[in-house]
Amino acid sequence: MNEMITTLAPSASLDEASIGGFADALAVVRDLPLFADQEEWDLEGTPFRRTLRPQTFAHVDFATPLGAHEPTTYKSLVANRILQTAYEAEFVLLPRTPDAHFAADFALFYAPRTQAALDIVRRRLEETVFSFLDDEIDLSGRWRRSDAKAYLEAYVTQEETAQGNAAMAAIEASPDPRHAAKTFLIQLASDFLLESSPMARTTIGNYGPIQSEIFKVLIDEYGYGVHSAKHSTLYEETLSSVGLSPAAHTHWQFYLSGSLMMNNYFNYVCRNPRHFFRYLGALFQAETGFIRATREWSQGLGRVFGDEIALGYFAEHAHIDMHHSRMALENVVLPAIDAFGEGVIPDILRGFEEAKLLAELAERDFCAQVGWMDAAAPCKRLAPGILANIEARPAAERPPLAPIDEPRGELSVMHVHDGDELCWIREGVMHFWIGHDRYTRLEAGEGTVIRAQRLHGAIIDSERCLYEIHSIGDHRAWL
Amino acid sequence: MAVSPARESAGRAVVTLPLARGACIAGAAMEWVLVETPAGGWSVIEGTCSHRGGPLRLGTCDARAVRCPWHGTAFSWSGLIRRGAPAIRVGAVVRAVVPDATARAVQRRVYLAAPGEAGASATRPPARCPEPTASPHPEEIPA
Numbered sequence: 001m002n003e004m005i006t007t008l009a010p011s012a013s014l015d016e017a018s019i020g021g022f023a024d025a026l027a028v029v030r031d032l033p034l035f036a037d038q039e040e041w042d043l044e045g046t047p048f049r050r051t052l053r054p055q056t057f058a059h060v061d062f063a064t065p066l067g068a069h070e071p072t073t074y075k076s077l078v079a080n081r082i083l084q085t086a087y088e089a090e091f092v093l094l095p096r097t098p099d100a101h102f103a104a105d106f107a108l109f110y111a112p113r114t115q116a117a118l119d120i121v122r123r124r125l126e127e128t129v130f131s132f133l134d135d136e137i138d139l140s141g142r143w144r145r146s147d148a149k150a151y152l153e154a155y156v157t158q159e160e161t162a163q164g165n166a167a168m169a170a171i172e173a174s175p176d177p178r179h180a181a182k183t184f185l186i187q188l189a190s191d192f193l194l195e196s197s198p199m200a201r202t203t204i205g206n207y208g209p210i211q212s213e214i215f216k217v218l219i220d221e222y223g224y225g226v227h228s229a230k231h232s233t234l235y236e237e238t239l240s241s242v243g244l245s246p247a248a249h250t251h252w253q254f255y256l257s258g259s260l261m262m263n264n265y266f267n268y269v270c271r272n273p274r275h276f277f278r279y280l281g282a283l284f285q286a287e288t289g290f291i292r293a294t295r296e297w298s299q300g301l302g303r304v305f306g307d308e309i310a311l312g313y314f315a316e317h318a319h320i321d322m323h324h325s326r327m328a329l330e331n332v333v334l335p336a337i338d339a340f341g342e343g344v345i346p347d348i349l350r351g352f353e354e355a356k357l358l359a360e361l362a363e364r365d366f367c368a369q370v371g372w373m374d375a376a377a378p379c380k381r382l383a384p385g386i387l388a389n390i391e392a393r394p395a396a397e398r399p400p401l402a403p404i405d406e407p408r409g410e411l412s413v414m415h416v417h418d419g420d421e422l423c424w425i426r427e428g429v430m431h432f433w434i435g436h437d438r439y440t441r442l443e444a445g446e447g448t449v450i451r452a453q454r455l456h457g458a459i460i461d462s463e464r465c466l467y468e469i470h471s472i473g474d475h476r477a478w479l
Numbered sequence: 480m481a482v483s484p485a486r487e488s489a490g491r492a493v494v495t496l497p498l499a500r501g502a503c504i505a506g507a508a509m510e511w512v513l514v515e516t517p518a519g520g521w522s523v524i525e526g527t528c529s530h531r532g533g534p535l536r537l538g539t540c541d542a543r544a545v546r547c548p549w550h551g552t553a554f555s556w557s558g559l560i561r562r563g564a565p566a567i568r569v570g571a572v573v574r575a576v577v578p579d580a581t582a583r584a585v586q587r588r589v590y591l592a593a594p595g596e597a598g599a600s601a602t603r604p605p606a607r608c609p610e611p612t613a614s615p616h617p618e619e620i621p622a
Contacts, residue, residue: 068570136569136570137567137568137569137570138567138568139565139566139567139568140520140521140522140523140560140563140565140566140567140568141522141523141560141563141564141565141566141575142561142563142565143565143576144565146491147491147565147576148565150491150493150576151493151565151567151574151576154493349567350567353567353569356569357569357570
């Protein structure tokens with residue numbers, strides 16, 4: 001194995017100095033086989049291989065930041081997939097059960113050229129993805145320590161009395177609550193299997209007593225060095241108990257933009273010391289919001305799966321985060337204001353609100369995805385009428401059409417479109433995937449509406465499949 | 480929940496407002512008003528005149544100052560903004576901290592410009608402001 005690494009590393013490490021700007025770096029990322037389209041839905045043996053749909057990079061305007069209402073667009077999905085990959089290329093990732101490609105993939109993922117390219121791309125994409133927060137959140141007035149304390153404590157009070165969880169409500173209202181719940185667990189896996197890795201970045205350096213206070217929270221997350229108590233280990237048990245993979249990013253394709261964006265935010269603010277005080281606010285929000293969230297998730301998942309599911313992860317958080325919330329406020333946030341002045345309050349509060357906003361966004365994205373998955377039958381029923389209405393129009397008035405011819409086994413990895421589309425099968429059979437391990441079978445003369453910004457994919461189940469994608473924009477205009 | 484019992488939030492309220500005309504905070508003896516500032520920003524200013532308690536939201540203003548409708552006392556924008564309640568905007572929602580535990584959000588008639596109004600300016604004449612609908616309180620507009 002070492003011999004393989006030695007053999008592969010030199011070619012992968014050449015030319016990192018020749019990478020110029022963003023376009024060059026993106027081209028390097030685009031051409032890495034690790035990030036090419038996958039041929040399977042799940043990849044269990046490697047945390048390095050993860051599709052970024054690199055063939056579409058050239059068609060995405062990464063230079064223009066996402067707007068506040070674009071968190072689930074295609075650009076957001078691709079940018080967030082790349083960003084998470086860039087952040088995680090700075091972590092040590094090793095597969096639970098290495099596959100045959102381990103040595104080569106390991107060498108390539110951590111090659112200087114890969115690292116250099118991802119670093120350059122990351123800097124641009126952080127602006128692309130997160131600059132909308134500058135417009136979404138701002139402060140006025142003079143914030144004193146007592147105001148900030150009152151403001152943050154009001155959130156504690158609100159969480160103490162609030163009830164109801166939108167994600168659990170969506171799951172339990174679904175005709176297939178087990179599948180919806182698994183989809184939810186997959187979203188959490190995007191973060192929880194590497195839990196607190198972003199936070200660990202903030203514990204290095206030298207910044208006084210609050211550094212040690214943050215470390216106390218971190219060691220809880222890491223189970224005090226007892227692997228079975230590590231929170232990510234507890235979450236692996238949760239995933240395994242319901243038949244999902246406990247290996248990091250096996251289900252990579254099924255992460256929603258909102259989930260990725262929230263993970264990336266914590267990496268974003270933890271990675272750069274410039275955002276340290278934003279992180280402190282985000283830390284308090286996460287630790288406080290998690291008390292109720294993990295309790296309600298635990299209850300909801302228990303109702304869906306019964307005794308089958310291992311809920312230790314959620315029980316641990318529902319308890320320990322009561323302490324973490326208090327510790328974050330009293331031992332980290334307020335001492336930081338005392339030590340570094342009230343001038344740090346705006347960043348702290350901004351981080352607090354940003355974390356809350358992104359958590360809400362991720363939850364809305366998930367709920368919308370559940371609705372989409374449950375709407376498979378109606379979307380299929382709408383297709384013939386829409387096609388008839390398109391074909392009744394003169395050619396010049398029809399929406400853009402892309403005819404596609406694919407062979408058996410061709411897999412279109414999970415992705416989204418910015419507008420509604422009509423997929424119509426002319427010949428052959430397609431399994432149209434609407435979520436993890438869930439698809440609609442489409443035969444010749446059948447189709448489906450693909451709702452805007454909803455994750456989907458496809459695999460061909462006939463020798464060949466001729467199908468059409470009509471970019472209808474808003475399907476209601478074609479009813 | 481493990482939070483120390485003596486919270487400083489006692490005596491304060493965190494009040495949530497829509498980013499819209501008429502968004503006010505009513506306290507026991509004071510009110511605060513969400514306004515657009517002449518520079519195009521926003522602020523939750525003290526809305527109770529320090530002279531005799533007149534409602535500044537019904538006053539007139541120009542780019543420099545707001546005048547109380549009762550006796551014409553002028554308050555510079557810079558002072559109003561400096562003394563404004565600490566507040567944070569997230570999208571179309573503003574949350575402000577005010578030193579009055581009884582304070583609550585209300586909709587009231589406001590002649591000063593609201594943040595984000597198309598063409599809003601600090602010199603918007605009162606005649607262009609929407610009239611409130613009927614309300615048990617003569618100055619409150621039902622939500």
